[in-house]
Amino acid sequence: MSESQTIAVQVAAIEQVTPLIKHFTLAPLDGGNLPAFSGGSHIIVVMRGATRTFRNPYSLLSPPNRLEAYEIGVRRMEESRGGSHFLHDAVRVGTRLEIAHPVNLFPLDKIARKHVLIAGGIGITPFLAQLEDLHGGAVPYELHYSVRSPAHAAFLDRLRDREGERVRMYCDSAGEAIPFDALLSTQPLGTHVYVCGPEGLIRRVIDTAKASGWPGSHIHWEQFSVPPVGDAFDAFLAKSQRMVHVLPDQTLLEAIEAAGIDVPYLCRGGVCGFCHTRVTGLDGELIHNDHYLSDAEKSACKSIMPCVSRARGKSLVLDL
Amino acid sequence: MLITGIKSKPVYTPLSADIGGRYHLMLGMGVGAAPLLRVVAQMRTEAPSALANTRVLYVPPSGDAAQAHVAEFQNTGVAEVRTFGNAQALLAAFSALLTQALMGTRLYVAGPESFMGLGMKIALQFNLNKDEIRAEESGSLARRVHCVHCRAETEDVRTNVVQCVGCSRWLLVRDHYSRRLAAYMGVMADAEAPGELPPIQEVFA
Numbered sequence: 471m472s473e474s475q476t477i478a479v480q481v482a483a484i485e486q487v488t489p490l491i492k493h494f495t496l497a498p499l500d501g502g503n504l505p506a507f508s509g510g511s512h513i514i515v516v517m518r519g520a521t522r523t524f525r526n527p528y529s530l531l532s533p534p535n536r537l538e539a540y541e542i543g544v545r546r547m548e549e550s551r552g553g554s555h556f557l558h559d560a561v562r563v564g565t566r567l568e569i570a571h572p573v574n575l576f577p578l579d580k581i582a583r584k585h586v587l588i589a590g591g592i593g594i595t596p597f598l599a600q601l602e603d604l605h606g607g608a609v610p611y612e613l614h615y616s617v618r619s620p621a622h623a624a625f626l627d628r629l630r631d632r633e634g635e636r637v638r639m640y641c642d643s644a645g646e647a648i649p650f651d652a653l654l655s656t657q658p659l660g661t662h663v664y665v666c667g668p669e670g671l672i673r674r675v676i677d678t679a680k681a682s683g684w685p686g687s688h689i690h691w692e693q694f695s696v697p698p699v700g701d702a703f704d705a706f707l708a709k710s711q712r713m714v715h716v717l718p719d720q721t722l723l724e725a726i727e728a729a730g731i732d733v734p735y736l737c738r739g740g741v742c743g744f745c746h747t748r749v750t751g752l753d754g755e756l757i758h759n760d761h762y763l764s765d766a767e768k769s770a771c772k773s774i775m776p777c778v779s780r781a782r783g784k785s786l787v788l789d790l
Numbered sequence: 791m792l793i794t795g796i797k798s799k800p801v802y803t804p805l806s807a808d809i810g811g812r813y814h815l816m817l818g819m820g821v822g823a824a825p826l827l828r829v830v831a832q833m834r835t836e837a838p839s840a841l842a843n844t845r846v847l848y849v850p851p852s853g854d855a856a857q858a859h860v861a862e863f864q865n866t867g868v869a870e871v872r873t874f875g876n877a878q879a880l881l882a883a884f885s886a887l888l889t890q891a892l893m894g895t896r897l898y899v900a901g902p903e904s905f906m907g908l909g910m911k912i913a914l915q916f917n918l919n920k921d922e923i924r925a926e927e928s929g930s931l932a933r934r935v936h937c938v939h940c941r942a943e944t945e946d947v948r949t950n951v952v953q954c955v956g957c958s959r960w961l962l963v964r965d966h967y968s969r970r971l972a973a974y975m976g977v978m979a980d981a982e983a984p985g986e987l988p989p990i991q992e993v994f995a
């Protein structure tokens with residue numbers, strides 16, 4: 471992915487849907503239609519701030535058959551490095567942004583006999599688009615949506631109106647919890663489960679499904695890691711003979727890009743594997759924050775996913 | 791020869807128990823009993839509680855040995871052993887069971903290749919994936935052959951060339967296998983020179 475492939479858009483509408491979540495509508499600058507996508511796709515939004523450029527992944531929540539505009543939901547992260555704060559605070563109706571073409575790393579299984587969707591908080595967004603694909607079809611489905619309190623249940627009206635009983639909501643504040651065991655131990659053969667939300671929820675679903683005998687091929691999850699803030703460090707790019715300095719609230723990938731060097735990426739959230747970079751020298755340690763490398767690969771310290779991971783120590787040399 | 795080196799020919803590995811599953815469903819035919827009994831024995835040592843969730847559907851070979859095989863299954867302590875007179879009857883019962891089955895079910899299939907293919911075809915309709923099915927070829931390699939010209943299926947083919955039951959064309963049996971059809975593809979053998987057939991040999995014993 472490089473900047474030449476981005477699409478220029480303009481913010482057409484902004485709605486505050488919960489105390490923490492804003493809903494943005496992005497229309498193409500030149501009118502016309504945006505590229506087609508399938509439910510579960512995300513885009514990268516490029517935000518050019520005064521001193522820095524942010525590129526964050528957001529799931530598309532608009533109907534896949536509606537291409538005049540894309541919609542995304544953005545939660546204001548407490549510990550944001552800037553992307554979500556920029557969208558929440560600096561972006562107005564009319565602001566111009568760039569986006570990358572949609573990519574689907576979280577597609578529905580095409581021959582499933584049933585779909586069970588499990589969302590936690592802002593994790594509802596990819597399911598909103600997927601429900602559009604499922605609605606009216608022959609394959610049964612249900613959505614389990616867990617939120618902190620009713621005030622935090624984004625898009626609930628839209629879901630209830632359309633899906634009725636197929637949507638079940640659980641509020642932490644009312645002591646309600648998804649009955650993971652009962653839910654996952656009673657599904658008919660050929661069911662697929664999809665989960666998107668906080669790490670604990672994803673872990674819980676995967677573990678419960680496995681304990682109920684589910685094979686891995688029927689369990690799907692998506693979690694974009696938010697790159698954590700860390701200590702500043704330096705990286706030497708061996709092929710291009712450049713030293714880059716990574717600020718505490720900057721990612722390694724952003725620092726490399728700021729130096730004018732392109733690294734391929736799709737998700738910028740540690741899941742797709744595209745930004746995989748070889749580590750050719752290390753005096754110190756790597757702080758892996760991705761969901762892509764295996765534990766063995768992580769401890770081997772021979773590769774890093776620069777979109778979310780960092781280093782600490784004296785030196786880091788990359789094969790770039 | 792035209793029929794080698796095609797990747798779609800299924801490759802089967804020896805059966806073993808997948809104790810990550812919660813329910814175990816076994817389909818066997820003829821000498822396919824042996825690999826299934828091996829799986830049951832493995833369960834008994836590694837996860838005895840799995841036996842109570844294990845069901846066996848079996849077509850015994852004809853003759854005196856039949857009862858002995860069935861008794862052997864019954865003695866293992868699995869939840870249920872059902873026997874059938876032929877593959878069709880077994881597969882009908884299998885389909886009915888799958889409509890009731892829950893996620894967490896593992897399928898084990900052992901027997902002649904064409905029997906396994908038909909079992910897998912049904913499993914596919916229920917969206918069972920590779921990590922839910924284990925199969926071991928055991929017994930005849932006779933093939934079901936799908937005529938690419940008239941779409942009829944000729945059963946129990948043991949020769950490299952066979953006359954189609956549907957259109958009577960002479961078909962060359964290829965290694966190209968369709969999981970959806972549970973059959974190997976048969977292509978007209980004398981298309982270029984009508985009447986000129988390669989020597990017919992028994993190759994799938």
Ligand code: FES
Nearest residue numbers: 738742743745777
């Ligand atoms: S861009 Fe997807 S893992 Fe880094």
